[in-house]
Amino acid sequence: MILCTSRSLPEKFAIFLLSAQCQSRSRDLFSKMADELRFDGRVVLVTGAGGGLGKEYALAFASRGASVVVNDLGGDAKGGGKNSAAADKVVEEIRSRGGKAVADYNSVEDGDKVVQTALDAFGRIDVLINNAGILRDRSFGRTSDVDWDLVHRVHLRGAFKVTRAAWPHMRKQKYGKIIMTSSTSGVLGNFGQANYSAAKMGLIGLSNTLSIEGTKYNVLSNAIVPTAASRLTEGILPPDVFEALKPEYIAPFVVYLCHESCLETGGVFEMAGGWGAQLRWHESAGAMLRKGGVTVTPEMVRDNWTKITDWSGPVKEKTREENMTDLMTKIEEANATVPESKSLSMKEKTKQHKIAESSYTYEAKDVILYALGVGVTVQEDSSHLKFLYEGGDDFSTLPTFGVIPAQVYCSKIPSISWTSVTLELLNKCYDYQILILTFDISFQQQVLQFIRFD
Numbered sequence: 001m002i003l004c005t006s007r008s009l010p011e012k013f014a015i016f017l018l019s020a021q022c023q024s025r026s027r028d029l030f031s032k033m034a035d036e037l038r039f040d041g042r043v044v045l046v047t048g049a050g051g052g053l054g055k056e057y058a059l060a061f062a063s064r065g066a067s068v069v070v071n072d073l074g075g076d077a078k079g080g081g082k083n084s085a086a087a088d089k090v091v092e093e094i095r096s097r098g099g100k101a102v103a104d105y106n107s108v109e110d111g112d113k114v115v116q117t118a119l120d121a122f123g124r125i126d127v128l129i130n131n132a133g134i135l136r137d138r139s140f141g142r143t144s145d146v147d148w149d150l151v152h153r154v155h156l157r158g159a160f161k162v163t164r165a166a167w168p169h170m171r172k173q174k175y176g177k178i179i180m181t182s183s184t185s186g187v188l189g190n191f192g193q194a195n196y197s198a199a200k201m202g203l204i205g206l207s208n209t210l211s212i213e214g215t216k217y218n219v220l221s222n223a224i225v226p227t228a229a230s231r232l233t234e235g236i237l238p239p240d241v242f243e244a245l246k247p248e249y250i251a252p253f254v255v256y257l258c259h260e261s262c263l264e265t266g267g268v269f270e271m272a273g274g275w276g277a278q279l280r281w282h283e284s285a286g287a288m289l290r291k292g293g294v295t296v297t298p299e300m301v302r303d304n305w306t307k308i309t310d311w312s313g314p315v316k317e318k319t320r321e322e323n324m325t326d327l328m329t330k331i332e333e334a335n336a337t338v339p340e341s342k343s344l345s346m347k348e349k350t351k352q353h354k355i356a357e358s359s360y361t362y363e364a365k366d367v368i369l370y371a372l373g374v375g376v377t378v379q380e381d382s383s384h385l386k387f388l389y390e391g392g393d394d395f396s397t398l399p400t401f402g403v404i405p406a407q408v409y410c411s412k413i414p415s416i417s418w419t420s421v422t423l424e425l426l427n428k429c430y431d432y433q434i435l436i437l438t439f440d441i442s443f444q445q446q447v448l449q450f451i452r453f454d
């Protein structure tokens, strides 16, 4: 999907010259200007705006009436050093063109300070472009803790810190536009950029969640995946490609995404050299292996792998909204293939599951008698003493003791007589045990009972 048809600056300049010569077109020009996406009264904070893409964003927003905070630490491409000159130069350029801008020299890691600069200078913050970035490329095996941490601190943690500082102000004023800068290295991976790609993918996740949490406050968040000539890509992109990928070609997309008329949120947009597109998640039709009430085994997964990864059928867009509904439909479908005797819908089962709670009190002697009753002895295994001797430190209840309260409970329900019972013990992930009892009642219904042992 092409996102935006905004003209690049040289094209606009051409329109001005043409219209000055041609009176009859002046009305067209006027309507074009009236149509211009403006940011008068808006405060835009661009991180890492001392050069490259950030600088272009700052210039573009300022040229459209925004008050701009030009944040830049002014370090080198690997994250070393600091210098106020980079941000100052951009501010100077904006002011010399009649725009409004202030510089901020803090690291994005000090998000509160960066946002405070916007509040102190302009009293609010409407648009936040998380753009600051560094590179510390290494093949994965050679990536040091420092390479990993520094890249994450600037890209992911930095974006988190600045956004979290801006968030309450945007929520309060019920207006905010946030951009997270991701990368094809995150979306597709890239040799030598494990640290960078992980952080860049994290930014997409962050943006997705902000879009969920922010929508009701009219705080919208999108991620961008730009490719442009800058100091970060110098030497990586071939010279002729480098020339065609001017950062100023990216700015119009970002400006549009942050305009009040653009209601996109939770999107990921890729752009390069004046081209733009939307990225989405898709999933194959997949395969439901749990049919006819069978248990899914790794062998079944192996035998169905071609189906699971088959993209020849209808491909579905993976949207957040439909994800859970989709899953429920699949589960319904799987349950519908269970033999008639067990084919209750999930809803019916859930209803049936709402059996009134009851409690059952038991003592040590009940537990010991049960253990003896089911044949527990110390002859076979001396550790079984814990089930038989209440004076021991590790005195325990045999987990299947859970059937006793369940039996007592079911015997109180006059219409129920069960034909079989299956037990499943869950004790791996809790500091207590859960026994799941599934009763087949007259081959027509199932009753699930969860028993918790503390």
Ligand SMILES: NC(=O)c1ccc[n+]([C@@H]2O[C@H](COP(=O)([O-])OP(=O)(O)OC[C@H]3O[C@@H](n4cnc5c(N)ncnc54)[C@H](O)[C@@H]3O)[C@@H](O)[C@H]2O)c1
Pocket: 047, 048, 049, 050, 051, 052, 053, 054, 071, 072, 073, 074, 075, 076, 077, 079, 086, 106, 107, 108, 109, 130, 131, 132, 133, 134, 154, 158, 181, 182, 183, 184, 225, 226, 227, 228, 229, 230, 231, 232, 233
């Ligand atoms: N250029 C591309 O093709 C491309 C592709 C994908 C993503 N990106 C991303 O776009 C963003 C801009 O990159 P660019 O190509 O313009 O590079 P750039 O190096 O020209 O700009 C990055 C700016 O961030 C600043 N910065 C670094 N650490 C900072 C910190 N802790 N606090 C504040 N400022 C800091 C730098 O001083 C620099 O001015 C980066 O996040 C980058 O990862 C760029």
